[in-house]
Amino acid sequence: MKKDFTTIWENSLQIIKDNVSLQSYKTWFEPITPIKLKDKVLTIQVPSQFFYEWLEEHYVNILKKTIKKELGPEGRLEYSIVMENNQSNTKPYTVKIPATNRQATKNNPVTMPIDLNKDKSIRNPFIIPGLKKINVDSQLNPNYSFKNFVEGDCNRLARSAGFAVAKNPGGTAFNPLLIYGGVGLGKTHLAHAIGIDVKNRFPNKTVLYVSSEKFTHQFIDAVRNNEHNDFIHFYQMIDVLIIDDVQFFAGKAKTQDVFFHIFNHLHQSGKQIILTADKAPVEIIGMEQRLLSRFKWGLAADLQAPELETRIAILEMKMYNEGLELPKDVVEYIAYSITTNVRELEGALISILAQASLNKKAITIDLARQMVDKFVKNTAREVSIDYIQKVVCDYFDMGIDTLKSKTRKREVVQARQIAMYFSKQMTKSSLATIGMHCGGKDHATVLHACKTVNNLMDTDKRFRGYIEDLKKKISLQ
Known part of the structure; x- marks a missing residue:
């Protein structure tokens, strides 16, 4: 039974559809109309010169293979291109171009220019045709x-x-x-x-x-x-x-x-x-x-990624705009925990509020920790040096300024060494960076601090308890 041009094109589309994305198929193949079949040459109509060039540049191989499969080794494809015309009362007309003669098309362009200064209604792609400039949303x-x-x-x-x-x-x-x-x-x-x-x-x-x-x-x-x-x-x-x-x-x-x-x-x-x-x-x-x-x-x-002060300010502004109140330690915990993305920062705040509201729970640091854990579970995020220092300072009831100061008081030195130890264990920061965050110390001081902490863990049961407690508080995984 002899196939007509419509059947041949429909069969071709079935093959093409299996070999291109759905979006590409809808954009570049659905608008094509088969016109005729003569001497194993299938003619298809495309909407414009640009449309034809895109097909030739991106889909010529699959088109050739498909046509040869349907029409045999001698099968060929021709394009009938609908030309743009600046005369509104003239119907669009077509020009046929062999699929294998693209160079001739470049030498003899088939599109006609449209006068952009012509007084006519310009189609607004955001609303509907015919709207003037002043109506643009x-x-x-x-x-x-x-x-x-x-x-x-x-x-x-x-x-x-x-x-x-x-x-x-x-x-x-x-x-x-x-x-x-x-x-x-x-x-x-x-x-x-x-x-x-x-x-x-x-x-x-x-x-x-x-x-x-x-x-x-x-x-x-x-x-x-x-x-x-x-x-x-x-x-x-x-x-x-x-x-x-x-x-x-x-x-x-x-x-x-x-x-x-x-x-x-x-x-x-x-x-x-x-x-x-x-x-x-x-x-x-x-x-x-x-x-x-x-x-x-x-x-x-x-x-750039916001620094700690900016992260806290962002959360406070979000709370002010929404008419919300959160404990200061919860706000600081979120700001210390999420360091690179403002969107995640605000999302974590909303998640904590929603969880507290839906389950009628008080907003506490423990609830914040649970929600932040879930919020960043898929990001494989490391804790920050700033956050480690905050947890250590809260644990030993001292200010961060004190931790970073040059004082040689035993309790301050020990807290500083513990902060350096956890910074080396839990972040990818260099020794020099850790030292800089801890009051401008050099890398040798950081190494000495880590060795001291390891030695005390082996010999001092009470000190080992400090480290275990702090590890639980710092860990966000």
């Missing part, structure tokens, strides 16, 4: 304001630069402003805060926050729906564009290309660009050099 989260952003040594440069940009968007040397740092350090919060402040100061400016993932999906949809130029024109109208997690553009050549042109237009027009990334520009792999060089035009400001 900024996509900003009102909870992420400067008021709620705790400043510390870890983020002072980025916050100051962000505040300067908010007061004069597009008018400072910080354009683009690239904020980078690890997960949960406040990049997104700060980016939103800048956007919110701009909106408050300049109500007529169009501010837009968008994640790089959403930008990419919008671009793919625009290409698939033949709205590529509307997509570009929409983003070129924005006064302050905030792109979150720009590192996800890596490896996406077409997305980088369209963003490059949008970036250039905005920058040349004096509009403000704000980017966030999880690493510095020089460390982003898979990004075109021409884009990386533009990321360096302005300021790249990093966010």
